[in-house]
Amino acid sequence: MDYDIIVIGSGPGGYVAAIRASQLKMKVAVVEKAEIGGICLNWGCIPTKSLLKSSQVFDYLSHAGDYGIRIEGEVKPDFSAMIARSRGVADGMSKGVQFLFRKNKIDILQGKGTLLAGNAVEVTDNEGQKKTYSAENIILATGARSKELPNLPQDGKKIIGYREAMTLEKQPRTMVVVGSGAIGSEFACFYQSIGTQVTLVEFLPRIVPNEDEEVSKQLERSFKKMKMSVLTGSSVESADTSGDICKVRIKTPKGYEEVAADIVFSAVGVTPNIEGIGLENAGVKTEKGKVVVDDFYRTNVPGVFAIGDIVHGPALAHVASAEGITCVEKIAGLDPEPVDYSNIPACTYTSPEIASVGLTENAAREKGHEIKVGKFPFTASGKASASGARDGFVKLIFDAAYGELLGAHMIGAGVTEMISEMVVARKLETTAHEIIKSIHPHPTMSEAIMEAAAAAYDEVIHL
Numbered sequence: 001m002d003y004d005i006i007v008i009g010s011g012p013g014g015y016v017a018a019i020r021a022s023q024l025k026m027k028v029a030v031v032e033k034a035e036i037g038g039i040c041l042n043w044g045c046i047p048t049k050s051l052l053k054s055s056q057v058f059d060y061l062s063h064a065g066d067y068g069i070r071i072e073g074e075v076k077p078d079f080s081a082m083i084a085r086s087r088g089v090a091d092g093m094s095k096g097v098q099f100l101f102r103k104n105k106i107d108i109l110q111g112k113g114t115l116l117a118g119n120a121v122e123v124t125d126n127e128g129q130k131k132t133y134s135a136e137n138i139i140l141a142t143g144a145r146s147k148e149l150p151n152l153p154q155d156g157k158k159i160i161g162y163r164e165a166m167t168l169e170k171q172p173r174t175m176v177v178v179g180s181g182a183i184g185s186e187f188a189c190f191y192q193s194i195g196t197q198v199t200l201v202e203f204l205p206r207i208v209p210n211e212d213e214e215v216s217k218q219l220e221r222s223f224k225k226m227k228m229s230v231l232t233g234s235s236v237e238s239a240d241t242s243g244d245i246c247k248v249r250i251k252t253p254k255g256y257e258e259v260a261a262d263i264v265f266s267a268v269g270v271t272p273n274i275e276g277i278g279l280e281n282a283g284v285k286t287e288k289g290k291v292v293v294d295d296f297y298r299t300n301v302p303g304v305f306a307i308g309d310i311v312h313g314p315a316l317a318h319v320a321s322a323e324g325i326t327c328v329e330k331i332a333g334l335d336p337e338p339v340d341y342s343n344i345p346a347c348t349y350t351s352p353e354i355a356s357v358g359l360t361e362n363a364a365r366e367k368g369h370e371i372k373v374g375k376f377p378f379t380a381s382g383k384a385s386a387s388g389a390r391d392g393f394v395k396l397i398f399d400a401a402y403g404e405l406l407g408a409h410m411i412g413a414g415v416t417e418m419i420s421e422m423v424v425a426r427k428l429e430t431t432a433h434e435i436i437k438s439i440h441p442h443p444t445m446s447e448a449i450m451e452a453a454a455a456a457y458d459e460v461i462h463l
Contacts, residue, residue, distance in 0.1 A: 011038025013308030013320030014141035022104035031113030079171035115278030144270035144309035172262035180207035184267030355419035358407035374456025389413035403431035
């Protein structure tokens with residue numbers, strides 16, 4: 001065999017799996033047809049955070065007077081410079097992963113990887129040259145791509161996906177964003193904050209529909225305060241791209257509406273990349289568009305594994321990384337703990353940010369829990385007031401019988417950095433009493449966690 005492990009795909013699942021395998025003294029190669037680091041690093045998580053930071057700085061400067069700072073002249077966003085910075089950040093991170101590959105003696109096989117029967121992978125390079133490599137174990141980590149709606153086919157110019165949304169040549173004056181999950185909401189927030197008039201369309205009754213209902217309501221209020229048009233319970237029926245401007249026909253609860261937009265951005269989710277990777281060659285089983293695996297990511301074919309967006313579970317970078325580590329440690333003969341999908345944090349980097357883990361209030365009630373709910377608004381937080389970031393709250397849900405933390409839901413400035421405390425608390429089966437009695441530093445945004453826990457038990461001090 002040429003390798004102990006060949007990984008197809010170098011995204012946050014693939015490259016993390018490869019590095020962990022190397023740490024465990026295995027000979028490893030990674031097959032990648034595009035940029036090292038995959039979608040997340042090059043076209044998703046990282047460059048979008050760069051764009052959102054640019055819009056945040058613009059917002060700060062636009063409101064400098066609120067902080068006692070006078071800026072002479074007009075503050076203007078430089079769209080092309082924002083895009084260029086974002087690409088530079090992504091390129092730097094990609095080079096960082098390449099360095100880690102060299103450091104860990106991981107071979108990069110540049111080209112398209114196709115699974116063959118008998119523990120082999122065929123790699124086709126850019127010139128069409130094919131070469132076959134063998135491995136004891138093969139890990140499929142091919143990720144996902146932007147999902148297309150049948151009535152909204154992407155042309156890459158007027159109807160676009162996330163790749164084009166972060167590389168537009170010029171800033172659109174108007175934009176319709178279809179879908180209000182993390183991707184749609186983040187881009188809607190970015191473009192609206194730098195002066196594009198955004199219409200956000202969500203099919204379900206509320207935006208960020210996977211979040212707690214109160215979080216959804218708060219984000220919608222914040223978006224409307226930015227002058228964004230938010231249409232819930234609505235769907236884009238068609239988009240006429242024949243003229244200079246897209247004519248977008250939207251079905252709303254009040255009837256049909258036509259919106260003119262320079263760009264229509266389709267953000268209705270992702271589709272797993274399971275086609276053309278040779279699953280049928282090896283007889284790998286799929287179900288509902290995803291590869292079927294067990295708790296340790298073994299497929300039905302011995303020696304073939306799958307992780308990340310192509311298997312069950314949420315399509316998140318940190319989930320793919322955890323799956324990659326668990327998978328490799330199992331291959332190495334260690335005894336890893338299966339990934340706990342009930343304790344996965346989700347973050348949305350809008351302004352204000354959203355972060356959550358565990359059950360929403362409605363889900364906890366539906367599961368039959370008798371619950372105690374504590375909520376602490378940032379309007380009562382000294383640090384939030386001093387920072388000029390009073391929108392939002394921390395909401396904690398506890399099982400009334402045992403004090404178990406069932407769910408944590410936050411919306412506000414910097415809450416994506418606060419949610420880890422709740423993930424660890426749930427992992428350690430921490431009770432409400434223990435959170436209340438854990439002294440949090442003052443003044444911080446994070447002390448809202450302690451206050452929210454206290455609020456659930458009528459012990460809150462600052463409300």
